[in-house]
Amino acid sequence: MGNANSLRQQRLISDILVNGGLFLLCFIWTVPTFGVFVSSFRTRDDISQTGWWTIFTNPATITTLNLENYNNVLTGKEYVYKSPSGDERREKGPNLSQSFMNSLTVVIPATVIPILIAAFAAYGFAWMRFPGRKMFFVMVVALLVVPLQIALIPVLRDYTKLGLNGTFLAIWLAHTGFGLPLATYLLFNYISQLPRDIIESAFIDGASHFTIFIRLILPLSTPALASFAIFQFLWVWNDLLVALVFLGSKPDVSVLQQQLQNLVGTKGQDWHLLTAGAFITMFVPLVVFFSLQRYFVRGLLAGSVKG
Amino acid sequence: MRTKILVLLTVLMTMSFVLSACASAPTAAPKPTNTPVPAEPTATTAAAAAEPTATTATAAEPTKETKVEAGKFDWTVFSTEFKGKKVSASGPAVDQQAMLINKSFEEFEKYTGIEVDYEGTRDFETLVLVQSEGKAAPDLGYFAQPGLLKNMVKKSFVVDLSTFLDKEHLKKQYKQSWLDLAMMDGKVAGVWHNADVKSLVWYPVPEFEKAGYKVPQTWEEMIALSDKMVKDGNTPWCIGIESSGATGWVGTDWIEDIMLRTTSPENYDKWTNGQLKFESPEVKNAFQVMSKIWLNPDYVYGGTTAILTTPFGDSPTPLFDNPPKCFLHRQASFITNFFPKDAKVGTDVNYFYLPPIDAKYGKPVLGSGALVAMMNDRPEVREVMKWLTYGESGRVEAEAGVQIAPQNDASLDWYPPAQRGFAEILMNADTFRFDGSDLMPGAVGAGAFWTGMVDYVNGQGLDEILKSIDAAWPK
Known part of the structure; x- marks a missing residue:
């Protein structure tokens, strides 16, 4: 009896410890984000003079919260300047809508293309026998450790010769190339662990490699595809460097991250707009993440822990 | 066992992926806003203060002297034979200033038909080196850091402007201290487009x-x-x-x-x-x-x-x-x-x-500014460079009060009252030196x-x- 009690007590204590620890970690991780969120509703002068927690310590200040930052980010900043004659001129700066579309134009093909190619490659490496298979696979894995920065200048030179610079095709290809090694490796892990019986019986029934790939492999590896899609999507969505180099910053092609960076102003005087900008750009990745996240952990682990 | 190693590898790969994502960030990180922003050129004719609407239709030899009625800018110094040609420009000025730079080219575009397209990025300093190495540099670059431009000159990424800009003309347009600052390795590396007063x-x-x-x-x-x-x-x-x-x-x-x-x-x-x-x-x-x-x-x-x-x-x-x-x-x-x-x-x-x-x-006055350098040598780009040596080219920005035009033919009347003092301090300086x-x-x-x-x-x-x-x- 007493034994069971003390066991229960122990369980309780360890529960409290674990949950308390988890709560503490979550709290520490969330507080800064929450602070940024609150700040996104405050004016620059408020941000630079008092902390975001002022809304709790001095609830009266809650009335100063406003949507001005969001307004500036979404519809463009308003520039006010004096003309020599003394009258004020107002003008609207660029807004995020065009670059939002540009970002989508970049990110969707740059996610789909590498996944398709990588899935084909992974199937080939896993289920087809051809000479040099192991060597090619080792090469793909080795490419994982090559940082993309060292490829920027050579690729840029080639693009210049081909006249691809500043086109969407250029950046799709770039992201495809940079994403392929990891994609191939991850998908290989998964696809090679699919039960041999299924694939063999399909063969016996007379299915070609292509049919097997389309009818069996693709549906069966949805978790792995989805989890890599999240990776690639987030990476491309958040990318600034590759877009800057291959796409440039002209308004008709510039992606969201560039526009966001430019919002800060030449001297960085409008950094407070980043708070609102961050939450706006965060929106799409969050939607993607939550719609695909049930595959996420499964996709990463499935295939690797199964015998 | 094998599967465990695979898990480990996967995790490692994931981490390296995430890390490489992080690593790329600093490279692209915005340059601290140390120095002045590249500003825009303010060009004017000697007498100054008037609308730059003088669009005299006849094309003239580029080298022709500026002699037009007082207060009007003489557009005939520019050629009209490059209609429809495009010139790209890039620099660290973004947002409002980028808009003003593009605006400042409007009158020039109207007369010459050359389309100048400025795109700003806060990573210009890093990017322009990559682009130059990749042979994809913009035609014009706005450099707020002479040290960086010097580096570009050393690598022969920049065109020596003395090959087509008249020395006498430059002497007329700029104070000697500005010209000295633009001389790098014996070449005229750029023309000054804007200035900031620091003192x-x-x-x-x-x-x-x-x-x-x-x-x-x-x-x-x-x-x-x-x-x-x-x-x-x-x-x-x-x-x-x-x-x-x-x-x-x-x-x-x-x-x-x-x-x-x-x-x-x-x-x-x-x-x-x-x-x-x-x-x-x-x-x-x-x-x-x-x-x-x-x-x-x-x-x-x-x-x-x-x-x-x-x-x-x-x-x-x-x-x-x-x-x-x-x-x-x-x-x-x-x-x-x-x-x-x-x-x-x-x-x-x-x-x-x-x-x-x-x-x-x-x-003495301490200041900073931006040099416009030319990275691709084409006749229409030369035309734009020439325009930038006139105060009139920076007038739009001067009127908006965001910068000072360093050219001698820029007029104090352009500035809004609050900013006129900056230009005065600059003009009256006994010594001018660039941010060391x-x-x-x-x-x-x-x-x-x-x-x-x-x-x-x-x-x-x-x-x-x-x-x-x-x-x-x-x-």
Whole structure:
């Protein structure tokens, strides 16, 4: 009896410890984000003079919260300047809508293309026998450790010769190339662990490699595809460097991250707009993440822990 | 076992992926806003103030002299044979300034038919090197850091402008000190498009006047004023040097300003190109003069801790408190961007010229600016370069009050009243010198000198700091 009690007590204590620890970690991780969120509703002068927690310590200040930052980010900043004659001129700066579309134009093909190619490659490496298979696979894995920065200048030179610079095709290809090694490796892990019986019986029934790939492999590896899609999507969505180099910053092609960076102003005087900008750009990745996240952990682990 | 290794590998791969994502960020990280922004050109005809609407239809030889009725810009110096050609330009100015740069080309485009397209990115300094290596450089680049341009010249990425711009014309358009700064490795590396004045002290007008304070004309008067403020129970100075990766540049500006006021311009030049050591008495003296303000806890709001931890953009904010928590703030003209939205220059806050220390050296001015360099040699790009040598090319920006046109034919009438003073200070300068840290090699000017300032405020020994800055000069 007493034994069971003390066991229960122990369980309780360890529960409290674990949950308390988890709560503490979550709290520490969330507080800064929450602070940024609150700040996104405050004016620059408020941000630079008092902390975001002022809304709790001095609830009266809650009335100063406003949507001005969001307004500036979404519809463009308003520039006010004096003309020599003394009258004020107002003008609207660029807004995020065009670059939002540009970002989508970049990110969707740059996610789909590498996944398709990588899935084909992974199937080939896993289920087809051809000479040099192991060597090619080792090469793909080795490419994982090559940082993309060292490829920027050579690729840029080639693009210049081909006249691809500043086109969407250029950046799709770039992201495809940079994403392929990891994609191939991850998908290989998964696809090679699919039960041999299924694939063999399909063969016996007379299915070609292509049919097997389309009818069996693709549906069966949805978790792995989805989890890599999240990776690639987030990476491309958040990318600034590759877009800057291959796409440039002209308004008709510039992606969201560039526009966001430019919002800060030449001297960085409008950094407070980043708070609102961050939450706006965060929106799409969050939607993607939550719609695909049930595959996420499964996709990463499935295939690797199964015998 | 195998599966475990696979899991581990997967995790590692994931991490390396995430890490590489993080790693790319610093490369692309926005350059700290150390120096002035590239500004835009203000071109004008000698007589000036008039709408640049004079679109005389006839095309003329590019070399023709400018002689048109007073107040009108003579467009006939430009050729119209390049209609429809495109010229790309890039620089670190973004947002409002990028818009103004594009606007400033409108009149030129109307006359010549050349389309100039400026795109701004805050990573210009990094990007332009990559683009040049990749043979994809824009036609024109706006360089706020002469050191970077020099680097480009060394790698032969930049076209020598003296191959087509007339020397006499340049002499007419620019003061000699500007031309000297644009000479790199014996080439004319670029033309100056805009300037920022750095030798300014800002003060809150109503309270300043209410307390009976007077704008000081000499350094001693300024120190006396500071003492008086302390006696009145006020804090004179607001200083903040935090600027993420570029923390310390505010201090280097002070040192440069003091150098110009305590030693000859020749010594200043020697100092910026490495012949005069940091350990020399001149430089040491400049640090000591500065420390009398910086390291005096009565003088600086928040003391040395505040100097180190306040972002430079936030540091003037206490000027606007009621009552002001400090009364003086030394910073370049661009600091107005960081003032509270409703603060009006002239009535709420105003500026005076950082007074001279030694009358012998007159009224020197420290400034910065942007050079436009040409990276691709095509006839229509040459035409645009020529346009940029006229004050008229920067008029739109001058009228918006965002920058000063360094050309001689720019008119003071263009500026809004609040900004006219900047241009006046620049025009009346006895000596003009460029921000020294931007001229020094990156290892010093954007490295040891900055960190030296931080160490100095932190209380490290001066001799030790100066020695380590000297040691950082590339051999």
